[in-house]
Amino acid sequence: MKYNEFLPITLEEMKARGWERADFIVITGDAYIDHPSFGAAVISRTLESAGYKVGIISQPNWRNVGDFKKLGKPKYGFLITAGNIDSMVNHYTVSKRRREKDYYSPGGKMGLRPDRASIVYCNMVKQAYKGVPIIIGGIEASLRRFAHYDYWSDKVRRSILFDSEADLLVFGMGEHQILEIAESLKNGLDIQYMHHIAGTCYKSDTKENLYHFIELPSYETIATDKIAYARAFKIQYEEQDAVRGKVLVQPHGNSYIVQNPPAMPLSEVELDRIYSLPYARKVHPIYEKDGGVPAIEEVKHSIISSRGCFGSCSFCALTFHQGRVIQSRSHTSILEEAEKIVKSEDFKGYIHDVGGPTANFRNIACEKQKKEGTCKNKQCLYPHPCRNLNVDHGEYLDLLRKLRKIKGVKKVFVRSGLRYDYIISDPKDTFLKELCEHHISGQLKVAPEHISPKVLDLMGKPRREVYDKFVDKYYKINQSLGKEQYLVPYLMSSHPGSDLKAAVEMAEYLRDIRYYPEQVQDFYPTPGTLSTCMFYTGLDPRNMKPVYVPKDRDEKAMQRALLQFKNPKNYELVKKALILAGRKDLIGFGPKALIKPLGKERQNIREVKYSNKKPATKNRNSSKNTKKR
Structure with missing residues (x-):
């Protein structure tokens, strides 16, 4: 493996390329993996393709400025990201316990990035160099661009632009924005006046030059007024559209955070170009001594086929980051990437995934979105599929068939999320049949999340009857194929709206279908989601109605235990939950009992x-x- 397959990480490598200095230096909280599944690699290669010199500083030691000076002072600026995952989510479980492994670090080692990495890195760069432009981006910055509830400190924090003191914030995927920023800097525009770029946020001392904007309640107001917080979030949520979205302004003391409308979605040609860039598609060789980086294993033989999701689950931040408009790559682009995967040294014949946020969303939801944008107060699938929704798996199915025919490919799996309600809406069973026949290995993972109507409504998920219909069809098709394949449902405990009664309802459902999950996900209140707004405010911002929120640690433990009532370790918690819920009838020896008395x-x-x-x-x-x- 040659170092020159990668962008330079040392001054020596820069000099070997004949560079006196880099135009941009990317600082990332992840180990350096030059693969299109990693945001730092995509932004770096995008800039490189436009003729800019880009250096990489990955996981710098933040306890002194030395690592931040290792590539010298860039000509145009520093680009800072915490990595592919928010640094706080990366470090802590939902119970706020320190995780044991960091999949984005060499050898899975923890402790190689700080908490709130974007803020810490910016502060260190400011110590290292005065007056160099700093642009922050990635999921951590993107979801914290407004004043937001922070679960780990249990308070409302300011926009990350103020806490980091960065000059500009890029939200969303960032390719359009970074090229426009680079061109503006190259042409001599001071970053302090860079207020025109879609998909960016900046700080301002005045509103005088702003037009057609919506002013949100101030940071100071929403930090103490939960009703104002919910109203502010509703506006932010509704305006996340590149076509119809308006400029949003939020006061912070005597200053303002200004969000321009989101950047336009990439066209097929633009997306193809991004994925055709000369990625090494490997972990940098400096990590070989550590056994590599675990995060590459899930993606090195997988293909990203699309971006965006119109599913709009309340607990998912995709609406706030990638958006609801589907952007897809061409078949030619995907097949070319598949050929590269087939030629890789360790390929064993299995493409692990062909998908995106939702694998079976390959087309724009409806033609209206192209000209008018997404609907402001209406979802594509919830509470039922919109009459204008384009339900068609034909194009995706055609792609999978082409991939199956590539010489050297034994199996093409689909492991990204699949919307079963979208599958059920398809008048043809062709996709589900071929999915079961060719693209599953014994089990299919789907995400009903819950079965209680009141919880599903708050989640933005379809009713249980839709899932039951899908289950019935899935097993009938497998039976007709002579295959013994199963469903693994993802379930979530303690989501806003879920009380002990709802948790017991789900436990009874699991009893009746004889499914006993080994893992259950507790709701995790991360920035930028509708559910997190409910968690903090106790209100559904869509209608301002009160929402029950389970926050007590004991209750959350009981809700989780109910979903794993068969586990002997959970016996006392399940018993306590059933007594509190007034369901002692489920403690006994009958077929309906969840636990037996002791x-x-x-x-x-x-x-x-x-x-x-x-x-x-x-x-x-x-x-x-x-x-x-």
Whole structure:
């Protein structure tokens, strides 16, 4: 493996290329993996393709400025990202315990990036060099661009632009924005006046030059007023559209955060070009001594076929980051990438995935979106599929068939999320049949998330009846194919709206279908989601109605335990939950019971049963039965 396959990470490598200095230096909280699944690599290669010199500083030691100076001072600026995952989510579980492994670090080692990495890196760069433009981006910056509720500190924080003191924030995927920023800097425009670029946020001391904007409640207001917070979030959520979205302004003290409308979605040609750039498609060789970087394993033999998602689940941040408009690559582009994968040294014949945020969303939801943008107060699939929704798996199915025919490919899996309600809406069963026949290995993972109507409504997910219909069709098709394949449903506990009664309802459902999940995901309140707004405010911002929010640690533990009621370790929690929910009827020996009584309680129940028997029978067998007990 040659170092020159990668962008330079040392001054020596820069000099070997004949560079006196870099135009841009990318600082990332992830290890350096030059693969299109990693945002830092995509932005770097995009700039390189436009003729800019780009250096990489990955996982710098943030305790002193030395690592931040290792490539010298860039000509135009520093580009800073915490990495592919928010640094706080990367470090902490939903119970706020420190994780044991960082999949984006060499050897999976923890501790190679700081908490709130974007802020820390910006502060270190400012110590290293004065007056150099700093642009932040990636998921951490993107979802924290407004004043936001921060789960880890349990308070509302300012926009990350103020806390980081960066000059500009890029939200969304960033390719359009970064090229426009680079061109503006190259042409001599001071970054302090770079206020015209879609998909960016900037700080301003005045509103005088702004037109057709919406002013949000201030940081100071929403930090103390949850009703104002919910109203502010609703506006932010509604205006995330490149076609109809308006400029949003949020006061922070005597200054303002200004968000321009989102950048336009990439065209097929533009997206193809991004994925055709000369990625090494490998982990940088400096990590070989550590055993590589775990994150590459899931993606090195997978293909990203699309971006965006019109599913709009309340707990997902995609609406706020990638948007609801689907952007897809051409078949030619995807097949070319597949050929590269086939030629890689460790390819064993299996393409692990062909998908995106939602694998079976390959086309724009409806023709209206092209000219008018996404609907402001209406979803494509919830509460039921829109009459204008384009439901067609034909193009995606054609792509999968082409991939199956490539020489050297034994199997093409689909492991990205699939919207089962979209599949059910398809009048043809062709896609589901071929999915079961060719693209599943024993089980299919789907995400009903819950079965309680009140919880599903808050999640923006279809009703249980839709999932049951899909389950029935799935098993019938597998039976007709002579295949024994199963469904693995993803389930979520403690989502806003879920009380103990709803959790018991889900436990009964699991009992009835005889499915006992090994893993259950507790709701994780991350910035930028509708559900997090509900979690913090206790309100559904769409209608301002109160929402029950389980926050007590014991209750959350009980809700989780109910979904794993078969686990003996959960017995006491399940018992306590059933008593509190007024469902003692589910403690017993009958077919509907979730748990059986133990100890004295068990004996008492048997004695009650015993005393209800006929006297003659009891007297005749009393000595014998007592001995057995």
